[in-house]
Amino acid sequence: MSVEASERPTSAAKIQLIPHTPNNPARKSMPTRGENAPGAGLEAAKCLPLHGMDTYRKIIHIDMDAFFAAVEQRDNPALRGLPVAVGGNGPRGVISTASYEARRFGVHSALATAIARRRCPQLVLLQPRFDVYKGVNAQLAELFHEYTDLVEFLSIDEAFLDVTENKVGVELASDIAQDIRQRIREELQLTASAGVSYCKFLAKIASEQRKPDGLYTIHPDRAEHFIARLPIDKFWGVGPKTAERMRYIGVFNGGDLRKLTLPQLTSHFGKQGRMFYEFARGIDPRPVVTEHEAKSIGCERTFEKDLRTEMGAIVELYHVTLELLERLQRHKEFQGRTLTLKVKYEDFSQITRSVSQDKPFSTKEQILTKAKALLSKADRTKGIRLIGLSVSNPAPAETENHDRQWVQLSFDFTGQGTDTPSPKKARSSLRKN
Numbered sequence: 001m002s003v004e005a006s007e008r009p010t011s012a013a014k015i016q017l018i019p020h021t022p023n024n025p026a027r028k029s030m031p032t033r034g035e036n037a038p039g040a041g042l043e044a045a046k047c048l049p050l051h052g053m054d055t056y057r058k059i060i061h062i063d064m065d066a067f068f069a070a071v072e073q074r075d076n077p078a079l080r081g082l083p084v085a086v087g088g089n090g091p092r093g094v095i096s097t098a099s100y101e102a103r104r105f106g107v108h109s110a111l112a113t114a115i116a117r118r119r120c121p122q123l124v125l126l127q128p129r130f131d132v133y134k135g136v137n138a139q140l141a142e143l144f145h146e147y148t149d150l151v152e153f154l155s156i157d158e159a160f161l162d163v164t165e166n167k168v169g170v171e172l173a174s175d176i177a178q179d180i181r182q183r184i185r186e187e188l189q190l191t192a193s194a195g196v197s198y199c200k201f202l203a204k205i206a207s208e209q210r211k212p213d214g215l216y217t218i219h220p221d222r223a224e225h226f227i228a229r230l231p232i233d234k235f236w237g238v239g240p241k242t243a244e245r246m247r248y249i250g251v252f253n254g255g256d257l258r259k260l261t262l263p264q265l266t267s268h269f270g271k272q273g274r275m276f277y278e279f280a281r282g283i284d285p286r287p288v289v290t291e292h293e294a295k296s297i298g299c300e301r302t303f304e305k306d307l308r309t310e311m312g313a314i315v316e317l318y319h320v321t322l323e324l325l326e327r328l329q330r331h332k333e334f335q336g337r338t339l340t341l342k343v344k345y346e347d348f349s350q351i352t353r354s355v356s357q358d359k360p361f362s363t364k365e366q367i368l369t370k371a372k373a374l375l376s377k378a379d380r381t382k383g384i385r386l387i388g389l390s391v392s393n394p395a396p397a398e399t400e401n402h403d404r405q406w407v408q409l410s411f412d413f414t415g416q417g418t419d420t421p422s423p424k425k426a427r428s429s430l431r432k433n
């Protein structure tokens with residue numbers, strides 16, 4: 001796992017997994033097994049239009065429609081047809097998920113609850129029931145595994161499936177996607193949208209095309225055409241701020257993006273520039289990585305507004321810590337002794353800081369204390385646009401090294417430990433899904 005680096009095109013606050021550096025397999029490796037090996041198979045001829053990109057893989061992206069809200073409407077029929085939102089109620093409260101009825105009023109995820117209420121006074125606001133959502137997530141995982149073991153959850157309600165080789169012996173990925181959608185409807189009484197393509201980037205974009213309750217396939221021979229017309233804010237990794245920057249330099253769609261050279265893109269967007277360069281050409285060799293292969297577990301948040309105060313940064317760090325804990329609790333077998341903080345600034349520069357300890361990170365206190373210490377080392381003169389936390393399990397030698405680093409860090413941290421927000425406050429601005 002540990003692959004998705006980027007902010008969401010549609011919801012800047014969506015939780016993402018963090019790439020584990022420096023050996024992020026997503027960026028470096030091609031699939032090596034069987035007929036997925038680079039260059040294998042007769043379909044190699046298809047690669048030509050896409051600059052040598054392998055296009056024979058069959059990737060499905062399944063995304064549940066208005067997940068939290070849909071579960072609430074399923075479980076309480078009185079809510080069906082009403083504008084429903086799941087989210088926080090406090091002064092900093094944020095909408096997590098809005099039903100499609102609520103979306104008609106302009107209520108959407110990551111919107112401040114206060115604004116949502118103004119737009120839709122009759123909005124039914126519900127507190128999240130994470131245990132129920134997690135239960136549905138487990139049912140989804142079970143269902144997906146009937147088709148393939150190559151399942152990678154991006155968040156609680158969306159996943160990639162690599163069905164190039166699948167357990168049901170069905171050749172067309174779109175047939176599998178349709179079957180899965182039908183079973184989700186029948187067995188879980190929920191709807192999902194699916195995208196099908198030869199890589200993760202396009203499969204994910206495809207699932208957005210016919211939402212809700214739709215299926216869309218981007219065939220390899222249509223990929224370039226599709227990408228050229230794709231508005232820049234629909235690209236994976238392009239949130240509102242990046243989109244603004246793109247438009248500023250004259251990039252409004254994939255066709256424009258493709259006119260920029262790699263050095264131009266990296267000078268504007270740092271490491272992400274290479275990703276945009278490749279996406280513009282339909283290149284995305286990242287494999288679907290299952291949780292068993294996880295080298296790290298993490299999550300990150302991109303903020304609607306850059307964080308400018310220390311308190312603001314710590315409050316958000318607290319939220320990210322809670323998310324990380326949730327993920328760790330879902331993977332109890334995972335033991336990570338290194339905690340890494342990632343901070344991305346308003347100017348798109350990015351830092352990571354790590355600290356290691358002898359025992360695995362498993363409690364809120366352990367993680368929050370050290371995360372705050374790491375954050376205290378970050379540059380405070382610039383606005384922060386993203387905070388991420390991950391836990392990984394490095395080689396022992398590395399651990400030793402980090403321990404020494406930690407002694408120094410803990411000294412700097414003294415005196416900053418008293419302003420942890422209460423859990424209630426953290427939950428009130430929950431942003432997820």
Ligand SMILES: [Mg+2]
Pocket residue numbers: 063064065066067157158
């Ligand atoms: Mg969804």
